[in-house]
Structures are given as C-alpha cells and as structure tokens.
Amino acid sequence: xxxxxxxxxxxxxxxxxxxxxxxxxxxxxxxxxxxxxxxxxxxxxxxxxxxxxxxxxxxxxxxxxxxxxxxxxxxxxxxxxxxxxxxxxxxxxxxxxxxxxxxxxxxxxxxxxxxxxxxxxxxxxxxxxxxxxxxxxxxxxxxxxxxxxxxxxxxxxxxxxxxxxxxxxxxxxxxxxxxxxxxxxxxxxxxxxxxxxxxxxxxxxxxxxxxxxxxxxxxxxxxx
Ligand code: DC
Numbered sequence: 001x002x003x004x005x006x007x008x009x010x011x012x013x014x015x016x017x018x019x020x021x022x023x024x025x026x027x028x029x030x031x032x033x034x035x036x037x038x039x040x041x042x043x044x045x046x047x048x049x050x051x052x053x054x055x056x057x058x059x060x061x062x063x064x065x066x067x068x069x070x071x072x073x074x075x076x077x078x079x080x081x082x083x084x085x086x087x088x089x090x091x092x093x094x095x096x097x098x099x100x101x102x103x104x105x106x107x108x109x110x111x112x113x114x115x116x117x118x119x120x121x122x123x124x125x126x127x128x129x130x131x132x133x134x135x136x137x138x139x140x141x142x143x144x145x146x147x148x149x150x151x152x153x154x155x156x157x158x159x160x161x162x163x164x165x166x167x168x169x170x171x172x173x174x175x176x177x178x179x180x181x182x183x184x185x186x187x188x189x190x191x192x193x194x195x196x197x198x199x200x201x202x203x204x205x206x207x208x209x210x211x212x213x214x215x216x217x218x219x220x221x222x223x224x
Pocket of ligand 1 (some may be wrong): 133
C-alpha cells in the first residue's frame, strides 16, 4: 500500500516548498496538483479555447500530454506536449486563470483520475487545495498550512522579484486575497481543511521549521 501524505492550503502558505522537500527526504513521489490546473490553463490558451467552454476544457484535461520530470541537475520540470513549460507555469496570470477554471466540476472530474494515478510505489506527498478532502480522503497524514495574507504576499513578491518580474506588493496582496476568495468560496471542492487535518500557521516559521515540524509528524505516524 502506498503511504499518502496530503498538504493543502492557500497559495503562498509554503506547501509547495515543504511538500517537495518532504518527498525528497522520504523518497516518496510528489504530486503538485496546482501545476495540473496551471498546465491546463496554458494548454487552453495555446489552443485559443474560451475559458468558459467547460466541455472543451475537460476534453483537454483528459487528453493533454503532461510529463512531470526531474532533470539530470535535479530541477523539477513540467512538459506539455514535449515542451518545457515550467517557467510559464509560475506566473500570476497563469495562477489566476487556473483558479478560474478550477471552479468547474467537469474540469475537476477530468483531473481527478490523473491525480490518483500518482499514488504508486512506497509513498506520495500530494500538494494542493483538496488533496485531503476529495482526491485522497483516506490519506495517512493530512496537513493544512496557512499564513496571513500579508506574509503570503511578501513571500510571493520575493519569489517574483528573484525571477525578474516587477509587481507591487500591494497589488499582489490584492491578487492573493482575490484568489483565496475564489478558491474558498467555489461550490465544488472548495479550499477547506479536512476534519482530520493538522493545521499549521506558518506566518512566523521558516521553511526549515515547517519541514522539521511535518517530519516529526511523519515519524509519529511511522510514515518514514
Ligand atoms: O497551488 P497553485 O497556486 O499552483 O494552484 C493554482 C490554482 O489551481 C489555485 O488557485 C486553485 C487551483 N487548484 C485547485 O483548485 N485544486 C488543487 N488541488 C490545486 C490547485
């Protein structure tokens, strides 16, 4: 049986970093489910599909050729139809579009199967919004990370500046708040902590501290 650890939370809560490091440390597979929604947005834009065309979007979600791979240098890469789209994936525009199309039941259903296929081998760390509530409700350990809007906007700002994108902190805080609102208030699979999730506010914690806390929980649950 594949051991499953889910890490859910809003954008900027630190779930991506901690999930990746956790998977590496435990030699588990890693699912970045947000990347699937993001890659679907890119595929739809490239095919000039209207973002309100649910039927077409779910068709693309089912058939698009996506490969998650780690390069020889250890970088995490995502290929869409053979092309490396990793850097396009992380922009604010792609995130906002992903959040919009993620509200459609048809899209979520189409991506559900793909996500569950990641549960193979010894273990999986699955990062997203509904990993513990919908995709892997029987997970062995469920973590829910939060942080204040100000802190999440600051983290995102630092990331974008490092990548050479120029966005104001205030505009980012507004975007983060708008995305939270959409992700938490949608009808299908809204962002919410599973009843049996362990919640952690990371506002005043470093990535290292979050990782250590989560690792101690995996030890407690004997998941390593
Ligand atoms: O985690 P992220 O920022 O890469 O996710 C981008 C968007 O995709 C997010 O705003 C909402 C959607 N998403 C989702 O609805 N369910 C998931 N499990 C992961 C992401």
